[in-house]
Amino acid sequence: xxxxxxxxxxxxxxxxxxxxxxxxxxxxxxxxxxxxxxxxxxxxxxxxxxxxxxxxxxxxxxxxxxxxxxxxxxxxxxxxxxxxxxxxxxxxxxxxxxxxxxxxxxxxxxxxxxxxxxxxxxxxxxxxxxxxxxxxxxxxxxxxxxxxxxxxxxxxxxxxxxxxxxxxxxxxxxxxxxxxxxxxxxxxxxxxxxxxxxxxxxxxxxxxxxxxxxxxxxxxxxxxxxxxxxxxxxxxxxxxxxxxxxxxx
Numbered sequence: 596x597x598x599x600x601x602x603x604x605x606x607x608x609x610x611x612x613x614x615x616x617x618x619x620x621x622x623x624x625x626x627x628x629x630x631x632x633x634x635x636x637x638x639x640x641x642x643x644x645x646x647x648x649x650x651x652x653x654x655x656x657x658x659x660x661x662x663x664x665x666x667x668x669x670x671x672x673x674x675x676x677x678x679x680x681x682x683x684x685x686x687x688x689x690x691x692x693x694x695x696x697x698x699x700x701x702x703x704x705x706x707x708x709x710x711x712x713x714x715x716x717x718x719x720x721x722x723x724x725x726x727x728x729x730x731x732x733x734x735x736x737x738x739x740x741x742x743x744x745x746x747x748x749x750x751x752x753x754x755x756x757x758x759x760x761x762x763x764x765x766x767x768x769x770x771x772x773x774x775x776x777x778x779x780x781x782x783x784x785x786x787x788x789x790x791x792x793x794x795x796x797x798x799x800x801x802x803x804x805x806x807x808x809x810x811x812x813x814x815x816x817x818x819x820x821x822x823x824x825x826x827x828x829x830x831x832x833x834x835x836x837x838x839x840x841x842x843x844x
Contacts, residue, residue, distance in 0.1 A: 599698075599702065600708075603680070603710025603711065603713075604710045604713040607711070612675065613714065620668055620718060621722075624664060624722060628657065652736060653729060653733050655736070658735075658743060659739075661722075662746070662747050663808075665747060666747065666807055669751060669754055670754070673751075673754040673779070674758055674776040674779070676714070677757075677759055678761075678768040679762070680762045681762040682762045682765050682767060682768045682770075694838075694841075694842045700835045700838045700839045701835055704834045704835050707759060712751065715748075716748075719744065719747060719751070722747075726740060736813065739812070742813045746810025746811055749827075750807050750823070752823060752827045753803060753823050753826045756831050758779075759831070761775040761778065764837065785801060803822075806819040
């Protein structure tokens, strides 16, 4: 499992696509970070915040918006990274080599999953340096920052697990990418329909963004964490079942 994860992580950094995605994300998020900090320091903003008893602090004003934007960007770029995890192996006729190796399907799927999560962990570490730089001139709510980082990591895990499963269904990476984006977009926008039915509706609970927004506020709720854990386990289990059935055939 770890050998597959290491190989996948190394292959990402041998691809210009991964470097391009990493650079573009850092550039866009960096511009947003600078804009948010500049807005927070403006006299008009400071005056308005000082007059409000429930005014957001530096962490909520800057960091939450920053990670919210990162979630939207991940919605767009994750399908480009997950599309080749299994479908590329099938297209290049190397999947049979994995099937013939003394490895369980669980090891193969978890290796692919952990390889991409390692890439995301590096990206998350680089993003974390931005809010930490605020300590040079201000203070941070480390509790909210930690929960926001946990929420972004869980969101990455759910996106990766869904994309990995869609990659097991086809030999065409483009089809896998489009299918993954369609499912992620559906899970993202059903929150709009759920908001019209009330706060406790089933659609609200199924929405992937509803739980993420709660975590960005610094509210660590077991139901939000359980949602992402169950999503990851479900789609990884489906991926294992799909590949195991294919190997038996």
